[in-house]
Amino acid sequence: MNQTLIALPLRHANEHENHFQAFWVRYSGSPISDQEFLNLSSLLSDRVDQDFWINPNAKNLHSLSYSSLQVVSFRPGVTDNPASSFKELLHIHPLLQSRALQVHSGEIYFLKEGAKQAHYNPLIHDSKTYHFPSPNQAELQNKVFSYPSPQEIQVEKIDLRGLNPAQLVDLSKKRFWALSEVEMLVIQNHFHERSVSDVEIEVLAQTWSEHCKHKIFAANIEYEGKTIKSLFKTFIEKPTHDLQEKKKWAISVFKDNAGIVRFHDDFDLCIKVETHNSPSALDPYGGALTGILGVNRDIMGTGLGARPIANTNVLLFGLPNETGPLPKGLLHPMEIFTGVHRGIQDGGNKSGIPTINGAIHFDESFSGKPLVFCGTVGVLPHTIQGIESASKGQVPGDLIVMVGGAVGLDGIHGATSSSLALDHTTPSSMVQIGDPLTQKRVLDFMMEARDQLLYSSVTDNGAGGLSSSVGEMAEQTGGAKVFLHEVPLKYPGLLPWQIFVSESQERMTLAVPKEKIEKLKALADSRGVAASVVGEFTQSGQLEIFYQNELVGNLSLEFLHHGLPKMNLKAKWNGPETRKTWKKVAAKKAALSTIQHTLETLARDPSLASKEKWVRQYDHEVQAGTALKPFEGISPAAPNDSGIIWMGAHGGKGFEGAGVASGLCPDFSLLDGGIMALIAADEAVRNLIVTGIDPDKIALIDNFCWPDPLPGPTNPDAEHKLAQLVRTCEQLSELVKTYEMPLISGKDSMKNDFIGALPSGESVKISVLPTLLVTALGYHPDVRKIVKPHAEAGNHMYLLGLHSSGQYLRYFGATLQKHFDIESAQKLENFNLKATREFYQKFYQATRNTLIASAHDLSEGGLLFAVFESLMLNQVGIKLAVPPEHHLTSFLFNENPGRILVSVKPSQVSAFESHFSVNERIFIGEVNSSATIELKDEKISIAALTHLWRNVI
């Protein structure tokens, strides 16, 4: 093989020409001269504005006054998308068409004396610096193509017999199985007649991981003198099943890769929200990108395969301006944020899926592990050639076919590692970069194969890889045989267990009837998608795993899926907590002063501040169906409350829509998980209600991200954290029952802690605030009549909701407390679920009767912040009337749920006032063209506040 280095200067606006994209090309056959490569310049570069260098001569460059050059390239085995593209391009030319090619990409920086080195992430990049005057030209040009060094292929037999509990736990730790003592003992007992193979125990570790089995939600929990038998069954599944009689549209809940609802005549909607926290902490870009692509695959693997039509993302990071010394091994929150943002951008934009809703929240408790929630909505026809597409139809005898990318060492132990706290031993093989192009090809192929019914069932390869997808699908048929040597590999040398559990991206597993396999393979081939038969579904009751001709694993499905013992846990609530900081000094808080100062402080809070410049980098409207986008207007633009897709873009009739919104408020978990649950879920719901969505057609999705609630030496308050979880579940369940909005899908991530050391050497643990994200999916009857938050001059403004005389006598909220010396009431009073549900139904009628000109939900920052946001688009103003019986700060800034800020046209005022009773509305003023908020003796400029709010992060 010969090798050549091709470098293309990367010229960004305002940047010097010292940064190159580099491709090391290794090719078979006769050598190609530099001149012959130069002749390819018009193919490989852009002649109008791009230079093109072949084997750049470092000595000549030295004369350009650079002192060194730095080469940053992907580590062996890391997904290298630019290289795949470059290879595709090279293959077009006759000179290279029939040659075998290997390409690696990287970047080269020329650095002047004293210049800072380019930043890179050692988990995924290698970096090497060559100093002038005599860098090693040959070394630069002939970068070594290396793959992870091949290992001797073998299957290890592990004899657990005779090991004592401490030895078992030790073994589990050393191998990253994340299996507890009890679980190891069960496995030891099961394998009392023979040794267990590494393949078998790795499959068990994946399948039994917290990530896959949700052991905490399944555990027996002792709480307040009672035993709760599974939080999931008691508080999530039961209320939903009880509602299903009434809500027949909830057609598939908790059993598939996503929940499915039937709001429309011809098609169903499905939705799933996932988290990708640990990977995003290690490599923010790759972590978020694979998070998005992963949840897209969940949708592609729902029923017979749904088409993704919208993405959402909710992101929580440490403070963007964090100056405190961070513990060793942690990336700065802003670096995590920008990387995650880029991942979300590429994940959605390149896949052609609009990113329509989300939130970005900052709090120092997310400095150890960020929370990265990625959601996707999909659309699925009711039937395909008469077959119900919401069900799965694999039968014994169907072939197991893996489609998409090949398998490498990337993503080994993702499922088990995410079940552990991050620390210095976290393996870097958890880190992966996604490839949106490969996945898009798989999606296009799958939609065609589905419509021709070329397969009978599908599921995605996510956590646990093939072991998990095949293991799950085999449950329905009653068994499976897998041939690991048939699995296409990125490079040789993977051990059988690694092939089976690797989480390499962009793969789906299909069940294909034998008579259709040739047709399916031909279609895949014509679409540039790899499809390999890797096994067969059986009804043997066993998962039989072969490598070459050897049976390397033979697990009973019964043991695999039902052998896991239930945990027995204790929960005890210690009452409301005060905020803790992992930093050694808590920030000082100011006293409240003027209203303007308070409002400006809120506008500067990065969680409340505008994210427009970041969010506009996501494509909101590809597929041409986004009827409610993240923003309205251009300059100024103002935020909307939810995202709504016009279903006419996806086969719907007329103007029906589907809306998605989210609610979360981790700060309230300090008061009580139950309060957090009510406020988060109500906010998600209300973000839909304000737009005119039907409260009888709303489904909810729950995502819990918790600090570890299991007892252990580093976790003294585990019982309290578990009690917070119980209380959160209890109240969520109450809301579900009373609002009559079923939970159709959910997920939990229970180990969001970082354990490490500060630069001083002092040990530190950073745990996330307990966080419940509720996502709501609802039916909008007419996208032409979406109610938006933006008020116009002349209209009357009201605060709607159920009010009582005592409601605004005390401050209740979380946001002011972060900045000012003010205490919040510790209980959520004056909030009645049943009455609020009735109020929402009444509100829906009001929107149908076009009584409402604008509507905006109240959330962080309370009424006054909502007023500001509503006045922003049209730069209008209001003279605020605060009823004298209320306490001013509480009236303006309380964060009680269930309230909506509306404006009403003068012509509709009397109809509006007879529709809502005096207990439900408070008139707060008339919108005027002054562009100021006037109250008491203060006048606050909307333009100045908007400017401030837009330029925080």
Add this chain to the structure above:
Amino acid sequence: MRTSILVIYGDGINCERETARAFETVSAPDQIVTHLMHVNEFLKKPEVLLEHQIFCIPGGFSFGDELRSGKILAEKMRTSMTTVFEKFTKTGGLTLGVCNGFQVLIQLGVFTGIRELRTVTLATNDHGKFLDRWVEVKITKEAEKSPWFKGMTGTLKLPMRHKEGRIVVQDEKAASALHIPLQYLEDVNGAHSRAAGLLDASGQILGLMPHPEAALHSFLNPLAISTEAKEKNAMLVRTLFQNALQFQQAKGTLHT
């Protein structure tokens, strides 16, 4: 005779469905046939183009756009279909490339002569970012010559959604050879002459960065303007697609 529209998809193209739907939105169902064809099939059998009257290269990220956007698809098309494409245009075929489709047409070189040395390209926006926002573009005098813009005057409001959409020309001579039908009212990406799109010399090939196929309905318009103004805009955007159909219907079956 129905007008036949070929829309290619696959390998990272994303907007094929809304592009096909745009023609379906403005036409009676019995007047048109939209044909979605996978890129791989199309490149194998490019003559199929001659069985159609309108050719669309939709938006997306063809082949991942890891290098210069649109490059790989353009180079694949150059080797397999240059001659067919020339014949298609000569016999009255209309071509539309939106966003990534425009990037493909630019890389193919159709705006300055497909067999000439290329003198115009699309580079990264001057602000360096992908940006999704609606823009207002003026329909220029130059547009009058094109069947796509027949009878259209004033401005269009359309969403732009790209990172690499800044039109760059090699020199003054190249600049004077360009046919610019649409210009941004505001400088949104640093494009030469604020150009949002280009026509080839025949006026039959139109490439543009903003997405007309996503602006056919007033309820998709997020600008702070009246419902009437949104309605009017949607109607004018529809005219673009109607024009293409009417041009072909008036021409009859010349080249089949």
